Amino acid sequence: MRRIFIAGNWKMNLNRTESVALATAVAKGAAEAKSVDVAVCPPSVYLDAVAQAVRGSSVGVGAQNMYFEAQGAFTGELSAAMLLDVGCRYAILGHSERRHVLGESDELINKKTHAALAASLTPIVCVGETLEQREAGRTADVIRTQVEGSLAGVSAEQMLGIVIAYEPVWAIGTGKTAAPAQAEEVHVDLRKLLAQRYNAEVGQAVVIQYGGSVNAKNAAELLSQPNVDGALVGGASLKAEDFLSIVQAGVSRT
Numbered sequence: 001m002r003r004i005f006i007a008g009n010w011k012m013n014l015n016r017t018e019s020v021a022l023a024t025a026v027a028k029g030a031a032e033a034k035s036v037d038v039a040v041c042p043p044s045v046y047l048d049a050v051a052q053a054v055r056g057s058s059v060g061v062g063a064q065n066m067y068f069e070a071q072g073a074f075t076g077e078l079s080a081a082m083l084l085d086v087g088c089r090y091a092i093l094g095h096s097e098r099r100h101v102l103g104e105s106d107e108l109i110n111k112k113t114h115a116a117l118a119a120s121l122t123p124i125v126c127v128g129e130t131l132e133q134r135e136a137g138r139t140a141d142v143i144r145t146q147v148e149g150s151l152a153g154v155s156a157e158q159m160l161g162i163v164i165a166y167e168p169v170w171a172i173g174t175g176k177t178a179a180p181a182q183a184e185e186v187h188v189d190l191r192k193l194l195a196q197r198y199n200a201e202v203g204q205a206v207v208i209q210y211g212g213s214v215n216a217k218n219a220a221e222l223l224s225q226p227n228v229d230g231a232l233v234g235g236a237s238l239k240a241e242d243f244l245s246i247v248q249a250g251v252s253r254t
């Protein structure tokens with residue numbers, strides 16, 4: 001049985017005081033939402049403080065990125081062990097802003113995925129097509145290529161410990177949400193892909209979030225789709241009230 005998973009990606013926003021206040025409010029507000037998994041992903045410099053703020057609550061903490069090497073001369077990078085050390089449970093990998101603004105390839109995301117799994121961090125692996133690719137009818141091909149590249153060499157057992165976030169690039173930070181049926185269609189395709197690559201059980205068991213301008217108003221409709229198992233939320237995760245409304249929409253689905 002898949003659990004609904006709502007995660008907030010704070011991106012490069014908020015200062016330390018605001019991060020701790022938001023994390024504290026989310027932890028308090030999510031206390032009753034036991035049927036839903038909830039996580040916050042602050043800027044890396046605030047991971048430690050946020051992990052302390054949510055300690056003892058059900059809210060998990062995730063990093064927005066990580067590097068695949070264990071240690072060494074990789075200026076500016078953070079390893080999976082460092083993230084675990086400051087209390088992370090999750091790592092967002094291959095977010096479209098990292099793919100498109102910072103040039104990350106499927107090959108790099110694949111190395112990070114293996115490093116996260118080896119350290120027992122749960123990777124949230126993001127995939128999604130651009131508007132141009134969708135309009136050219138290439139959505140399914142693009143998603144297949146990203147899944148095959150980002151998840152190369154991942155075993156069936158490991159796959160059960162990975163979350164996929166379907167985030168159409170044209171819907172991220174734009175206010176243009178995918179129609180619930182559009183999201184559902186890609187989520188169904190993703191399950192078929194996983195079933196082909198692994199087996200039917202894996203296809204049905206993997207948690208697949210939708211991300212792209214999810215907010216307090218549209219969350220319930222998106223989450224009403226049977227194959228949408230949660231949301232990766234950017235802008236609307238920066239206000240506790242909005243984010244907790246999305247968590248509540250997840251609770252209503254369970």
Ligand code: PEP
Pocket residue numbers: 009011167171172173174175211212213214232233234235236
């Ligand atoms: C995201 O950052 O993953 C995201 C989906 O952002 P937004 O909700 O702002 O579109």
